[in-house]
Amino acid sequence: MEGGRPTRLTPDDTAVAGGRLRNAGLRATRPRQTVLALLDGWAGHHAVDDLSAALVDLGHRFPRQSVYNVLDDLVRVGLALPADTGPGRALYERAGDWHHHFVCLDCGAVMDVPCAIGDKPCLDAAVPGAEIDEAQVIFRGRCADCADRGPADA
Template identity: 35%
Template sequence: MDVDAIKRTLEGSGLRCTPQRYAVMAFLMEHPKHPTAAEIFQAVNRLDPRSSRATIYNNLSDLVRAGLVREVAVEGRAARFDAKGMRHHHFICDRCGNVEDMEWYDVPKPASGSLGKRVLRECELIFRGLCTKCAPRHASR
């Protein structure tokens, strides 16, 4: 993924391509491992320019609002972030909280009767269990 492509992606969503915002977006695209805000903060600050914590959070929320990034809430843990590429679902590990991508399935839509006056934006499928690292240790919990 080259610099201009990221720049165009940001600007296509009405976001200025600042060095800090670029760094956040590029990191998310290059590391599809669903990092936390703290991990992104550390990672982008290993390079220049330095970003403050507030900037990381500001930019993440701009990117989420623009629909370029997804925020994944995990019970009892910091939120994870995920550049939206191909459609996919998530697997969340009960033990370590890590989030992994799962292939996409079409999801059953609720009957419009059961939606009432609600406005549906999206459906998301979450698989839960033990990830590859944690499964072998299952017994030792």
Template identity: 35%
Template sequence: MSSQADQIVAVLKSRGLRVTPQRYAVYANLLGRYDHPTAEDILSDLNQSAPTSSQATVYSSLQALREVNLVREVLLEEGVCRYDANVGPHHHFRCQCCGAIADIPWETLSSLNLQTLSPRWQIESYEVTVRGMCDRCQPKEPQ
């Protein structure tokens, strides 16, 4: 087993999870991605070489990983749940044209003043989604 594989196994065990081939595969897939895939995207990836995972298995693996804070759900568009193995604090950018999603470092938007919000609200956490057009979708200026 490679060093990265050993690390994945160790992380799963340290969180009290039983290491199954499917759970390992789902977590390893997410660790190697930055596109915030859906469960269907992950299933498609896993089954490209040899169909061995079911939709139910992927969903149950994601739920188990989420419960121990190794994965988080990202809701950037209505009705679509995406997953992210980056569970540290950060924000997101979503291209309105192509749908690309990118992480924005937490510090980039650290100057937000939450004290100006209603004093009746007890804020526990927040995440900002910035929407716009990525560099690939922006019209190119003639040279």
């Protein structure tokens, strides 16, 4: 799997992240650069706590609130995406093609599902008068690993 959790962030990484931030109209502060660089090098879906822990491992300790602030900003300008997987703690992922998510009911794994359309909104709904921005699909079931392990046990 490409994009495993980065083991270090080079000055280049943060510099690139800074440019992208400024391009998006955001100030290139250290927390933002760091979080964005981390997210860019780390595929998958990550809870705020996981991101915080990863940052600590990389030598950057930020308060919880800073991570929340940064993620809110990144989502607002489209540099990060909130990964909809239903109730529970929020997950974030780096920006990319519009896609959906499959959630395993057994092990909780989350994986991307390519969207047939690739842009949003990719489905239409019969809601009179409403403006639909996006249609997010959550597939639920049992992933290949769990399906192999047994018909329906715990």
